[in-house]
Amino acid sequence: MSQRNAFVVAVLSQMHAPYRWGGKGELDRVANKRAFDCSGLVTWALREVGGPDWRYSHNTDVLLAQCLAVPKEEELLPGDLVLYHRKGAPLDAEHVMVHVGGGVVVGASGGGSTTRTLADAAKANACVKVFGSLDYRARRMGLRRLPFRS
Structure with a gap:
C-alpha cells in the first residue's frame, strides 16, 4: 500500500473520534478514544504512516505554507x-480537511477553541466526520499536497 493510501486509511480509521481544541491524537484513557483538532488529525495520520512528526510544530497555517500547492x-x-x-482574513488558514476522493472531505470538525473536553465535543457534535463537498464550508482558500514518498 502506498504511503498516500495508508494516510487516507489512517484518517478514515478515526471516524467519529471526538474533536478537542489542540488535540493531536492523544488517547483519552477514560473514554479510550483519541481526540483531534483539524490539523492534529492530519499530522497524527501522517506520522502514523511513517511521515514526519509534525504534531507539535504544524498547525493549519504551517500546513498551508509548507505543503505543495495543487x-x-x-x-x-x-x-x-x-x-x-x-472570515474577513483570506490569508489566514483556520481549518483543514482531507480529500478522500470524489470531492468528499473528512476531518475533525464542529468544534472550536471552546471545545476542550469530550463532553464539549458531544454537546457540539464535534468529531471526525465526512462532508460530500469541498465547499461544505465557506471560504475555501487552497489545496495542498503532503510530501508523500509513494
Missing part, C-alpha cells in the same frame, strides 16, 4: 488537503 481542483488526489480561511 493548482486545480481537477488535480486533487485522495490524501490532499483542503484549507479554509477565517
Whole structure:
C-alpha cells in the first residue's frame, strides 16, 4: 500500500473520534478514544504512516505554507488537503480537511477553541466526520499536497 493510501486509511480509521481544541491524537484513557483538532488529525495520520512528526510544530497555517500547492481542483488526489480561511482574513488558514476522493472531505470538525473536553465535543457534535463537498464550508482558500514518498 502506498504511503498516500495508508494516510487516507489512517484518517478514515478515526471516524467519529471526538474533536478537542489542540488535540493531536492523544488517547483519552477514560473514554479510550483519541481526540483531534483539524490539523492534529492530519499530522497524527501522517506520522502514523511513517511521515514526519509534525504534531507539535504544524498547525493549519504551517500546513498551508509548507505543503505543495495543487493548482486545480481537477488535480486533487485522495490524501490532499483542503484549507479554509477565517472570515474577513483570506490569508489566514483556520481549518483543514482531507480529500478522500470524489470531492468528499473528512476531518475533525464542529468544534472550536471552546471545545476542550469530550463532553464539549458531544454537546457540539464535534468529531471526525465526512462532508460530500469541498465547499461544505465557506471560504475555501487552497489545496495542498503532503510530501508523500509513494
